[in-house]
Amino acid sequence: MSELVVNPADTVASPFGWHDVDGQIGAEYTITRGNNVHAYHDADDTNDSSGDEPDGGADLIFDFPYNPADPPEAYRDAAVTNLFYWCNVVHDVWYYYGFDEAAGNFQLNNLGLGGEEGDYVRAEAQDGSGVNNANFSSSADGSSARLQMYLWTNQANTFFLEVLNPDTVAGFYQTSPASFGPPVPDTPLVGTLVQAISGSASATDACEAITNAAEIEGNIALIDRGNCAFTDKVSNAQNAGASAVIVCNNE
Numbered sequence: 001m002s003e004l005v006v007n008p009a010d011t012v013a014s015p016f017g018w019h020d021v022d023g024q025i026g027a028e029y030t031i032t033r034g035n036n037v038h039a040y041h042d043a044d045d046t047n048d049s050s051g052d053e054p055d056g057g058a059d060l061i062f063d064f065p066y067n068p069a070d071p072p073e074a075y076r077d078a079a080v081t082n083l084f085y086w087c088n089v090v091h092d093v094w095y096y097y098g099f100d101e102a103a104g105n106f107q108l109n110n111l112g113l114g115g116e117e118g119d120y121v122r123a124e125a126q127d128g129s130g131v132n133n134a135n136f137s138s139s140a141d142g143s144s145a146r147l148q149m150y151l152w153t154n155q156a157n158t159f160f161l162e163v164l165n166p167d168t169v170a171g172f173y174q175t176s177p178a179s180f181g182p183p184v185p186d187t188p189l190v191g192t193l194v195q196a197i198s199g200s201a202s203a204t205d206a207c208e209a210i211t212n213a214a215e216i217e218g219n220i221a222l223i224d225r226g227n228c229a230f231t232d233k234v235s236n237a238q239n240a241g242a243s244a245v246i247v248c249n250n251e
Helices: 072-095 230-239
Strands: 037-041 121-131 134-137 145-151 159-163 171-175 193-195 220-224 244-248
Touching: 037 072, 072 121, 072 145, 220 230, 230 244
Parallel strands: 037 121, 121 145, 193 220, 220 244
Antiparallel strands: 134 145, 159 171
């Protein structure tokens, strides 16, 4: 579930808003950057801004699509915006507990309220240097902190199947690769999906020789899970000339 919030900056902790850096009315940035935080993606693990941060325009409206069923790159702007939001929220909340300028908090401009300046948080969304973790590192007051948010996966290798048509089922579907056979290629494998039919009692499980081999040949075979080993199903599809196999969960 996602929510669009309006004017979230605290007027005490961030009196000029989250996109200001000069301590005067008016935002200096329309991207996910400001006095407390500079958020961007680091998918290619360059340890620096990619230069394509989400832009909210003159009205600072950061409303980007998010669908957890899509691959991460499809909702990257939403992920960066979300990280920018929460880092700023933490800045503002902790301000009330004494983590202010004089105490060494993270701000580019301390607005004359003590402490060392120039140490906003560099927040990296979808960081490409790891998975299933996050970290935060900082040093002395006056040095920028760095936060890395990695992608989270259900397993070490997660792949996405994109259905192009028909429109009723088009979209991205999370998949798991087989534990046997060649690996999923780096270059997307594109083809027509054809339901495999076999002579077994459950015709779509491909547990026997496939009877519609002429339709399967050169295409991607769709097979239902169950009743026999995956290796048997794939072997039968391979014998029918399939270019690849997708096994659909029977639950």
